[in-house]
Amino acid sequence: MTLHLAVALDGAGWHPAAWRETSADVFSARHWAALVTEAERGLLDFVTIEDALGPQSTLPDGLDERTDQVRGRFDAVLLAARLAPLTSRIGLVPTATTTHTEPFHVAVGIATLDHVSGGRAGWRAQISARASEARHFGRRRFPPLDPGARDLAADPHVRDLFAEAADAVEVARRLWDSWEDDAEIRDVATGRFIDRDKLHYADFAGRFFSVKGPSITPRPPQGQPVVTALAHARLPYEFAAGSADVVYVTPHSDEQARAVVEEVRALSGEIKIFADLVVFLGEDAARRKARLDELDGAELASDAAIFTGTVRELADVLLEWRRAGVQGFRLRPGVLPYDLERITRGLTAELRGHGVFRRAYEATTLRGLLGLPRPASRYAEVS
Amino acid sequence: MTRKRVHLAAHFPGVNNTTVWTDPRSGSQIDFASFVHLARTAERGKLDFLFLAEGLRLRELKGRVHDLDVVGRPESLTVLSALAAVTDRLGLAGTVNTTYNEPYELARRLSTLDHLSDGRAAWNVVTTSDAFTGENFRRGGYLDRADRYERAAEFVRLSRELWDSWRPDAVAADRETGTFVRPGAIGDVGHRGAHFSVEGRFTLPRSPQGHPVVIQAGDSDEGREFAAAHADVIFTPHGRLEDGRRFYADVKRRLARYGREPHQLKIMPGVTFALGDTDEEAAENAAAIRRQQVGPRTAIAFLEQVWGRDMSAYDPEGPLPDIEPDPAEGVSQGRVPIKDRAAVAAKWRALAGEKGLSIRELVIEVTGRQTFVGTPGSVARQIDEHVQADAADGFILVPHLTPGGLDEFVDRVVPLLRERGVFRADYTGATLRDHLELT
Ligand SMILES: Cc1cc2nc3c(=O)[nH]c(=O)nc-3n(C[C@H](O)[C@H](O)[C@H](O)COP(=O)(O)O)c2cc1C
Numbered sequence: 001m002t003l004h005l006a007v008a009l010d011g012a013g014w015h016p017a018a019w020r021e022t023s024a025d026v027f028s029a030r031h032w033a034a035l036v037t038e039a040e041r042g043l044l045d046f047v048t049i050e051d052a053l054g055p056q057s058t059l060p061d062g063l064d065e066r067t068d069q070v071r072g073r074f075d076a077v078l079l080a081a082r083l084a085p086l087t088s089r090i091g092l093v094p095t096a097t098t099t100h101t102e103p104f105h106v107a108v109g110i111a112t113l114d115h116v117s118g119g120r121a122g123w124r125a126q127i128s129a130r131a132s133e134a135r136h137f138g139r140r141r142f143p144p145l146d147p148g149a150r151d152l153a154a155d156p157h158v159r160d161l162f163a164e165a166a167d168a169v170e171v172a173r174r175l176w177d178s179w180e181d182d183a184e185i186r187d188v189a190t191g192r193f194i195d196r197d198k199l200h201y202a203d204f205a206g207r208f209f210s211v212k213g214p215s216i217t218p219r220p221p222q223g224q225p226v227v228t229a230l231a232h233a234r235l236p237y238e239f240a241a242g243s244a245d246v247v248y249v250t251p252h253s254d255e256q257a258r259a260v261v262e263e264v265r266a267l268s269g270e271i272k273i274f275a276d277l278v279v280f281l282g283e284d285a286a287r288r289k290a291r292l293d294e295l296d297g298a299e300l301a302s303d304a305a306i307f308t309g310t311v312r313e314l315a316d317v318l319l320e321w322r323r324a325g326v327q328g329f330r331l332r333p334g335v336l337p338y339d340l341e342r343i344t345r346g347l348t349a350e351l352r353g354h355g356v357f358r359r360a361y362e363a364t365t366l367r368g369l370l371g372l373p374r375p376a377s378r379y380a381e382v383s
Numbered sequence: 384m385t386r387k388r389v390h391l392a393a394h395f396p397g398v399n400n401t402t403v404w405t406d407p408r409s410g411s412q413i414d415f416a417s418f419v420h421l422a423r424t425a426e427r428g429k430l431d432f433l434f435l436a437e438g439l440r441l442r443e444l445k446g447r448v449h450d451l452d453v454v455g456r457p458e459s460l461t462v463l464s465a466l467a468a469v470t471d472r473l474g475l476a477g478t479v480n481t482t483y484n485e486p487y488e489l490a491r492r493l494s495t496l497d498h499l500s501d502g503r504a505a506w507n508v509v510t511t512s513d514a515f516t517g518e519n520f521r522r523g524g525y526l527d528r529a530d531r532y533e534r535a536a537e538f539v540r541l542s543r544e545l546w547d548s549w550r551p552d553a554v555a556a557d558r559e560t561g562t563f564v565r566p567g568a569i570g571d572v573g574h575r576g577a578h579f580s581v582e583g584r585f586t587l588p589r590s591p592q593g594h595p596v597v598i599q600a601g602d603s604d605e606g607r608e609f610a611a612a613h614a615d616v617i618f619t620p621h622g623r624l625e626d627g628r629r630f631y632a633d634v635k636r637r638l639a640r641y642g643r644e645p646h647q648l649k650i651m652p653g654v655t656f657a658l659g660d661t662d663e664e665a666a667e668n669a670a671a672i673r674r675q676q677v678g679p680r681t682a683i684a685f686l687e688q689v690w691g692r693d694m695s696a697y698d699p700e701g702p703l704p705d706i707e708p709d710p711a712e713g714v715s716q717g718r719v720p721i722k723d724r725a726a727v728a729a730k731w732r733a734l735a736g737e738k739g740l741s742i743r744e745l746v747i748e749v750t751g752r753q754t755f756v757g758t759p760g761s762v763a764r765q766i767d768e769h770v771q772a773d774a775a776d777g778f779i780l781v782p783h784l785t786p787g788g789l790d791e792f793v794d795r796v797v798p799l800l801r802e803r804g805v806f807r808a809d810y811t812g813a814t815l816r817d818h819l820e821l822t
Pocket of ligand 1: 509511
């Protein structure tokens with residue numbers, strides 16, 4: 001069975017000094033167009049696009065005033081939409097925050113991305129716990145994030161944010177189903193454009209918001225765009241298991257990979273488990289990374305494991321983790337487009353040599369690439 | 384005296400009975416291909432911009448989703464961002480409500496669109512707020528008109544503050560010195576107002592237009608005042624000559640109060656059109672379109688909105704029934720309410736009696752008559768005359784068919800406007816501000 005391969009796009013790459021080693025202009029559409037078309041040439045399943053409702057920072061919360069790293073980002077959903085007409089098969093998975101946004105707008109935005117891409121939309125649902133971001137909205141006051149805190153689940157504030165995220169995904173899923181597939185009838189004889197018995201109220205009422213529905217947008221081509229989430233601990237695993245189709249986990253070893261898979265699998269038999277890795281590729285990968293570390297004045301730190309080495313060595317790691325039950329990988333290229341091209345032109349061939357990666361796109365939708373069936377609307381009457 | 388230039392925009396057909404879906408040529412209202420078709424047609428004609436409306440709750444009549452009109456739209460800014468990839472010069476205008484959004488997020492989305500389109504973004508600021516629409520949002524509720532416009536004004540001022548917060552040269556990206564952003568070039572925003580409290584730092588460099596173009600669509604005194612203070616373009620329903628001249632004079636007069644010049648606010652009525660090879664043929668086409676727009680059940684639905692009660696038992700081809708409107712709250716949700724329904728009913732009854740009209744004939748008579756009807760030459764002349772007579776600075780064209788409803792206009796009318804010397808032969812600038820001559 002094919003191994004799923006995605007890349008996470010952010011700025012000039014995942015090393016904070018990456019921008020110094022590339023000619024990439026992160027604020028031009030051309031930069032992003034080149035990356036996503038390269039990823040599609042490599043037959044990858046999808047790209048994710050990072051986002052947040054505040055500037056990047058090396059601090060867990062608040063500005064760091066550094067001027068030597070990329071600061072600033074596009075809205076990821078709009079960026080994904082801008083890339084959709086330039087591609088035809090690859091999935092597009094922007095990040096959108098559940099914390100300060102309107103669930104109705106996010107649901108309709110992702111549905112629209114699915115329409116403009118012909119069924120290739122996903123959503124990386126993310127919470128925002130930062131007090132600095134809450135101040136951009138001024139509607140809720142958040143306690144400062146405690147960088148020392150290890151136990152997320154013990155923090156009632158964070159628990160609430162995940163509960164709210166689960167509600168936001170639930171609302172989106174109801175809204176995506178709120179128009180049955182055959183709601184539009186265009187029946188000239190009776191003058192009816194839609195069969196309103198096939199439009200449904202979402203009627204969601206929860207602790208954080210309520211949403212009436214139906215959606216203003218017809219059912220997206222995939223029925224349900226693919227929901228994904230990054231998770232490092234029990235609480236987010238539970239959120240992902242309950243809400244997402246794909247979870248990105250961050251093991252740092254074979255043993256951890258096995259343990260994480262076991263923990264997540266116990267929560268959900270269906271969710272696709274992807275592992276995240278930051279990758280610097282090539283014979284000189286370690287040297288390249290060391291040079292960037294020096295430019296940045298610090299050794300790269302990451303929530304995900306950092307890999308430096310050749311694509312052959314990376315393939316060995318992926319195959320080992322695959323045996324541990326990991327079904328796919330979301331690789332975070334250290335430098336763009338350099339490490340992306342090592343993935344699309346080297347790693348994929350290596351994996352193909354092992355018989356675990358596709359030779360051509362086998363489906364036209366993201367659900368199709370991930371082997372997820374297109375679900376009927378939850379409101380459709382089974383006849 | 385030099386002749387004023389005409390500005391033209393294309394409105395993607397809306398979710399109301401102006402859009403005819405029973406015609407065999409009617410295509411999808413949601414497939415991206417339809418948006419591409421209309422955008423490319425508009426760009427082929429060198430129009431100023433494409434315009435998308437917004438409605439955040441499906442309209443209801445008698446407590447049920449209205450099922451007679453085209454319905455189902457994408458999120459405006461998302462589809463416009465996709466269109467930026469398949470067009471080069473065309474302005475991209477999206478309607479986004481200020482009541483159900485937050486400035487930090489929306490300013491960021493608009494700035495993104497401006498970046499990704501190389502300076503072609505516009506925002507139609509609407510304030511529509513009712514408890515019915517509010518049921519889809521965290522904020523919920525209802526704001527009365529004064530509060531809505533106060534919130535909208537604060538929203539736009541704050542958005543511009545965010546857009547201005549990065550100095551134009553803030554991004555150095557100097558690989559030699561390792562300076563990505565120039566020290567001190569990104570300002571902090573600290574805003575405390577009646578509606579918003581926003582403190583922190585914006586996430587995007589100044590966009591190509593600096594400020595995306597702001598459009599206003601609302602007709603009340605508060606709406607006009609808001610436009611005079613904050614907008615670059617007004618989208619207005621006043622498309623007829625005399626009515627347009629009054630509106631134009633009224634709004635342009637308000638500008639001085641804000642230290643603005645008349646040319647800094649472009650007035651663009653939304654208009655419909657019907658063409659033909661002869662004036663007679665055009666009139667026939669116009670009448671045929673109106674019959675398509677008002678089918679038998681649509682005629683009854685219009686009546687119900689005015690009478691405020693169920694009238695489905697009446698024959699649309701028969702006479703107006705002899706019953707009075709229900710003064711209670713009305714049966715229509717999700718569209719601008721009809722003011723003084725009793726007076727409208729009385730007027731309709733008088734008209735029907737005078738001309739001997741059936742229900743459907745009456746509704747055809749009182750709704751949606753095309754603004755411009757005639758040969759391409761005649762329509763080009765009417766448009767030019769309206770603009771030279773200060774009834775408008777240009778028009779937002781509302782075709783009745785998706786997606787081909789603008790094709791004939793672009794192929795046959797636009798060249799004649801060009802011959803009259805009042806419409807561009809090609810784009811002379813890169814940004815929407817350039818097209819609109821907003822400086
Ligand atoms: C020509 C025109 C177009 C409008 N388009 C929209 C729209 O697309 N979405 C929306 O929510 N409101 C729309 N509106 C409603 C206005 O923004 C406004 O909320 C409404 O007219 C009430 O404001 P007023 O009291 O100033 O007229 C439109 C209004 C006009 C006059």
